[in-house]
Amino acid sequence: MRRTLAFAALLLATTAPAAAQLSAPQPVPIVDTIPAARDIDYPGTLRLTIDATDVEQGIFRATETIPVAQAGHMVLLYPAWLPGKHAERGEIEKLTGLTFRAGDTVIPWVRDAVDVYAFHIVVPEGVEEITAEFQFTSAVSSNQGRIVVAPSMMNLQFPSMSLYPAGYFTRRIPISATVTYPEGWTAVSGLPATRDGSTYTYETASYQVLVDSPVFAGAHYREWELSDRVDLNAFADRPEMLEAATPEMIAAHRRLVDQAIKLFGTQPYDQYEFLVALTDEMGGIGLEHHRSSENGVGVDYFSDWDNALGDRDLLPHEFVHSWNGKYRRGADLWTPDFRMPMRDTLLWMYEGQTQFWGYLLAARSGMLSKDQVLGALANVAAAYDARVGRRWRPLIDTTHDPIVAARRPKPWTSWQRAEDYYNEGLLVWLEADAKIRELTNGRKSIDDFASAFFGSGRDGDYGEVTYTFEDVVATLNGVVEADWTEFLTERLMQTSDQAPLAGFTENGYRLVYTDEPTPWFRNYQSSRNIADHSYSLGLVTSRSGGISAVIWDSPAFEAGLDVADDIIAVNGNAWSAEALTEAVRAAQGGTEPIRLLVKSGERYREVAIDYHNGLRYPRLEKTVSGVAGLDRLLAPR
Incomplete structure (x- = not known):
């Protein structure tokens, strides 16, 4: 035993210096010659x-x-x-x-x-x-x-x-x-x-x-004048796509311009061009510019106006950006050239409030009906009701997501979070409206903030005026004095188990779940060719059975499913979206799990989902009699 220990000590003594003498270079300095x-x-x-x-x-x-x-x-x-x-x-x-x-x-x-x-x-x-x-x-x-x-x-x-x-x-x-x-x-x-x-x-x-x-x-091109300074320019794969536009459809676009100007006051452009492509051949886009916007919509934008709902808040959103994001721009996002990195910390204002106004102007103009916008807002509320990533990642951190994730697909979006500053930002601003109404006994609303923040400049000025967090707070305080710093800090900087849904509850509505989808939700599923069971099983599938989303901690998650799986059969029968919906309905109140045959790569396995609470689709339910704050918010000016 002693000889063994002595040999080990000798070996350590002879090898230790060699380890200490490993090559150890120094970095080549980075010298910026630009x-x-x-x-x-x-x-x-x-x-x-x-x-x-x-x-x-x-x-x-x-x-x-x-x-x-x-x-x-x-x-x-x-x-x-x-x-x-x-x-x-x-x-x-x-x-x-x-x-x-x-x-x-x-x-x-x-x-x-x-x-x-x-x-x-x-x-x-x-x-x-x-x-x-x-x-x-x-x-x-x-x-x-x-x-x-x-x-x-x-x-x-x-x-x-x-x-x-x-x-x-x-x-x-x-x-x-x-x-x-x-x-x-x-x-x-x-x-x-x-x-x-x-x-x-x-x-x-x-x-x-x-x-x-x-x-x-x-x-194939058509132009419609929407105002003396705003044009709608539509390009299409085929001419008949443009011929389907009716005077009533164009009138809704004209009302969009009118409602935006009534909201914001001055116009931060000398001339504005909506650039719209009705196409399934050129890639989709929705990108804001000061005097124009790039808008890629479906080929049925005009020809199936009653059903092509998913595209109809795009133009309102991008138009709002002329005021919010282009004219008024986050100070750390503005750069003197296109080499300096942009810092995205104010995107909850830049994109979040634009998302908010995009839906509201869609309703006020008739680009979407009030019921359609309520359906869309219910879908937003439910999505963030299920966004469990709020537990660890505050909303402000999602403003870095365009850089961190570069909009690549994610395996667990509900837990990882994504660019949530868009729609969760919308919910924050909806709550801000409710707070303003409450503090002023209904005399003021978020509209007063919009006119003060975006409409105080020179008409036709398409330069930029930057803003900070403190500027946003100061303008809110100019509308009504409140603890706006604490209000925004809590919702942006802190993690939470709860989605910020007070904008509904304090404005006369609440989020509920029923076993029948709203017309908006039906359209949302059909237009995307999906079956969305996010709020029951906790998964979304394509019509062919491929799983495109699994909600973290949901029944589907606990059963071991992920986005690499394809569902082949439901309760022993061949897959169909309708079969899965019926299986969820039939399992309500029972004890037997929903059994799926799942294919992942070349491997098949059986999965049992122990869920018995039935179908759950989101909708907004009115909680007050008469005209609620949200009703007023959606009404045209």
Whole structure:
């Protein structure tokens, strides 16, 4: 025993120094050689020419002429942090064929080793301008990103096919763009242009404004004037999709504009263009801009108006953003260029209150009926009633989700949480309205906040006015004095077992669950081709049986199901969505579990869900007689 211990000690003594002498490098320092943005004029006007005629392969060919101030080191940037995306979403991987020239001389470039959106060049002596040539090779399949070119339309976004010089606020860099589209097409942007056949020459503007001025173009187009400053521009895969629009439908869009102006007061644009694509060929989108918005809706937007409900709060939402998010913008979200990272901590205001107003203006204008909006709000309330991730992750932390998760699919959304600042933010603002009504005996509402916060500027000003948390609180206190700091801090910063549903209960309604879905919920399921049993079994399936969501801690979760599973059979019978619904109904009050045959990959297994409380679908139930606060909130002005 002693000899063994002695040998072990000798071995330790001979090996220990070797471990201590492991190689141990020091890091190479990161030296930022990219000039910081300065609030000074760029010396010259950039000229951008784009050939957008390649509809078959979706390749945009760009030539950009860039005046230079002096010889030597220069950095050109590709936009990375894009307004409205809330994250670094520039599609740098699709920039190809990049070549810089001074006259006929090719200038070598080097990509920055840290910021891959930056390109370093050395400008030769005596050169007054350089030319960049490159292509934007847009997605031709949905697994490569959003498809922006279809046979009959396209969505041209200038940040995807342009560079800008580092060292300047983008609002101080002038640029003139010219684009050639397919013959016979019409193009519309919030940036004015003159047309010569298929070539559009856009008004010289700052690079910031150009980036904020996307284009929809297409072969099948109609325009409706909604006011003296707002137009509805619709593009479609086929002309009959546009012909289905009736005067009553367009009148609802006109009322949307009217109700928004009555709400906010001044208009933060000189002219506003709704860009709307009725398509199942080009990728969907809903993106705000100051003088326009990009709106991708279904091909049945007009032709099935009574049933295409899911698209009808999109235009109200994006229109509100002209006031909230574009004109009034979170101070930490505003950046001087598209390289500086955006900080999303105020998205509960930027997106949450916009989501709130989007639904309300849909109701006030008749884009959706009051009952449809009540159905939609019930669905929102129920979703957050079941969002158990509130126990560990406060709402404010979800504002980082566009960066943290980059909108990738999640296995357990109800526990991980997602971009909840949209709809849970809506619930917070609904509660703020109830509080204002209570404290003022109904004399004031959240409308008073909206007019004070968004309507106090100069009409037609499409610059930006930033705000902080303290500015929001100060405006609320200007409407009615209260503990608004504590109110917002509690709902944003703290975890909770309870969804913030006081906006309903204090405004004359409550969330209940019944065994029959509302018309809104039926439409929600049919339009998405799903069966939603979130509030009973705790799962959502496709009509073919694939599980798309499982609620954490629900009966389905406890039974071991997840989003990799497909349901093959229900209680011994072949799968159908109707069979699952009937199984839930039949199990109510009983003792026998619901038995599923489940396939995961190549493996089959039987799963028993011990659930007996029947079907549960959300709806809002009125709790007061007469006109409730929520009724007043949804009524037109």
